[in-house]
Amino acid sequence: MVYEKGRRYIIPFDDVPADRAEMPEISVEERKGSFREVETGFPEAVAVAEAKRCLSCRRCLGCALCWAECEPEAIDFSIPDEELELDFDEVIITRGQENSFQPIDSHLGYGTYADVITDLQFERMLSPTGPTDGLVVSPFDGEVPRRIAVIQGNAEGDEDHFLSSLVLGVNESILALDRIEDMKVALVSPICQSFKKKFSPDAEKIPDLDIIEGAPESVERTQEEEPLILTYSQDGKIKKENFDLIVILTKPEISAEISALSQELEQEVL
Amino acid sequence: MCTGRLDPAIVAGAFRQGLDGLLTVGCYFGDCHYITGNVQAKAKIDITRKVLKHAGLNEERLAFRQCSSGEASVFVDLVSQFDEKIHSLGPLGGAGDRVKAPEIFKKLETAEAALTSEKIRWVIGKRTPFLETGNIYGEIFTEHEFNRAVEMIIVEETQVQEILGGLKEGARSVKDLAKRLDIPPERVFRYITALQRKNLVALQGVNGRSPVFQLTA
Amino acid sequence: MENKRVLIIGGGLEGVRTAIEKAEAGAQVTLVEKFPTLGAERIPRDRLIKPDNAFINPDLDKVRNLSDVRILTNSEFTKVTREGGKVHASVLKKSLRVDNSKCNDCKACIKVCPVNMFDDFDEGYTWRTAVDYFNPATGEYNIFKEDMPACQSKCPVHLDIRRYVGQIADGKYLESLATIRERLPLPGSIGRICPHPCETACNRQYLDKSISICFLKRYVADVEINEEVEPVYETPEKKHPEKIAVVGAGPAGLTCAYDLAMMGYGQIKIFEALPVPGGYLWVGIPEYRLPKKLLKREVDLIAKMGVEIQYNARIGKDISFEDLINDYDAVFIGAGCHQGLKLRIPGEDEYKGKGIVDCVTFLREQALGKFPEAGGKLIVIGGGNAAIDSARVGWRMGFDEVYILYRRTKKEMPANPWEIDAAEEEGVIIQYLAAPVEILGENERVTGIRCIKMELGEPDASGRRRPAPIEGSEYVIDAETIIPAISQGTDLSFLGEKHDFELSRRNTFQIDVETGATNVPGVFAGGDVVSGPDIAIRAVAAGKRAALGIDKYLRSK
Structure with missing residues (x-):
């Protein structure tokens, strides 16, 4: 399931999948020379069935069970929003906490397989305050991976993008290798000149990290419970390898809200 | 006793102990001495039926019908019809049910645990206010929306109870739990991390490549 | 001298660091973050790390204890303005619904919360509950309540979709229609023609396919007609005294009038240049997509609220714009875009009215029953909905062959994909990657069009690949009628030659x-x-916005 900010996780129900209702239409012969309405409308049963497909999305239900359970009476639904009018002499715009990134090529399996994650998710997984207390596991089956691939998610990018994403990829690999014994990491990405100059000599010395100058093509799982298969090209040749966890290097973007503010204030984001 | 006092957990418990069918007969809507007792009864039975259906029970084993205390013959008809129905379904966990014995009894144990849980009991009780006066924010639900919300909670809560039940037998890995309970492992992983967050489950250790989880004391 | 007041937008690592820096230098800092707590530790992206010293930690304890730093989390900017060096900001600090000073972190609430959602703080690979702490390092609890579901927030008029669809599921069709009418007076019309942005936001698409929201709206509007129910729109008994004029009975003007009538304005008059209501809905959307009878009924219901509609009243001709301003306390202009833009190629002006007719005129004349005869070959130029409508209307009127020329490919076509498919089903021939070069004719009549084949080059500013002509690929198609349907513009001649309005470059x-x-x-x-x-539902939204604006303006006078 594709992750989007602020979304409820939707459990697949008994009625999934259910066909979307098709609008009945008059035939092409009936339309010729006539201005009769083409779409004839749903019959009642179809309309009701279609309406019943609605998931009625809602996050907090407002059931107030938390309020009933809270002994120190900290939960208070009557706390109002506050509207503040503020004046400043100087503004500094930073990216804030929302980590936006450019869409990832759908061939790379992000959103399809639970064990294809972003570098941002991996960063949280590695963090001591993360949900697994820093334990590296595959969200697909909860097992500790043996082979991890860190792959470039955006082949089009400038030198800066490649440099910072490669450094992050190497750093995450260093951490993962430190945490897990008997593991190997492959980093597959086009390598930019500035990385080669500044970091390659040190990065290549890291044991069990294999830096492959190539381009990831696709990620797939052909059989349930089998590892993921990464297809990539290197020196004009297509190669395939199995991995237990795939980490995609993302291309950061400034979130919509921050960039709107930056435009409004005519000021760059730090 | 008013049908509105019926406890869903007791209903599930009765089936767990081998009951083949349960017919609840309440007063007609509008005739309730306590005003809405029968409406609540129907709502409770509906939700209980959903939970039991989820556990693999044929939903026709639990019914809600209405008649007044003066209608002896109607009552007799209701009972004989229901009796006939249950006879045709056969014993619990047989051909009439999706899940067979003895697995169904284990599933019913989970259903009982889910129906005992605070979450489902609380939400069942919210039906009337949600549909008529609104939730804590004053938002009124349609019936469809309320049913959707309840369904979602039933599915999730049942699976959570299954996982907790599995861990009660001993520490297990995500993969192991997923296989035993027939829940997709990626979802078990999410349930487990969520339970960790709630301090209900903790990592016991890593066995080879498998992190193993246990219930917290 | 007072301390310098500094606003820092964004409470991530960088924002926290800057806040501490500025406060230590003597400034008064306000730190504003959208999420409910401040940022987490990050892995560096500019140097290689050692495993035991991998993360950069924001100094959260320090920043929270500095008296010169005011932290506003869970906050959004509703407006920012810069004047000279000064910045003014309106900030909405949304309620966390938890008093964190009382909270003892016992987790009782998250144990019972029945709602699992993606945890944004962990980039969504695990769950949080609706009541939960956000950042484990700071443990500030909050209750996540969205303002509206995804479909509703994507809808320009924010229809309560969850409710009206739920009411249909419950079998309460007329209640559902009433829910829609709380915000939209044209459910039957919009329910037929809306390109439904709401459906692109629907969460069901991640499981199978989105809900058919738009057609469900149409369904309940049809129920009312089929069951012959006459709805009554209740307006307040006590009326405001002001007179309001509305220019144009299109979706914007009708909605503005409807909302104002609902607010209790009793003297609203709509001036419509055409003999029919609905604006583009009547003269631009063909009958086979939106039957006039149905549109008429929805307009009549608005008129019954006491809104007067004067037809054949063209401002600037039948009534001067100045009179309007003098006679009325407020004026709403919803005149639409009823002028077809030109191709700007040779022959176009020469044969205007002699086989060349722009799409707006063509569709209008047809809708009003004025278009003379149909026959021979029809060529429509363009790729928008107006082009498809013109072609499908032409095919119905009896043109022998109908072509559409479009300079890019089907993928780039701005028309609704389902309309393109329907046109092709009906036998309209769409030539992609073809652009007009010259209109040909003889004896005062169009005889055909010279075209050139195109190829797609690099993406332009709109993200679509820019078409470029292939040299030497010109060809001629014979045609009796040619309809340019490339875009539409405004006709503001009703304002007179001298006026004080600020206009954009697009007029x-x-x-x-x-x-x-x-x-x-x-x-x-x-x-x-x-x-x-633009699409009708956004005009409706604009009419609603103006109604509120007008009310605010009149009530503060």
């Missing part, structure tokens, strides 16, 4: 985005006359 009104007010006091505008050609 549309400049308005205040919150109230719809133009720079002339008491005059408001909305719909296509502001946005350029």
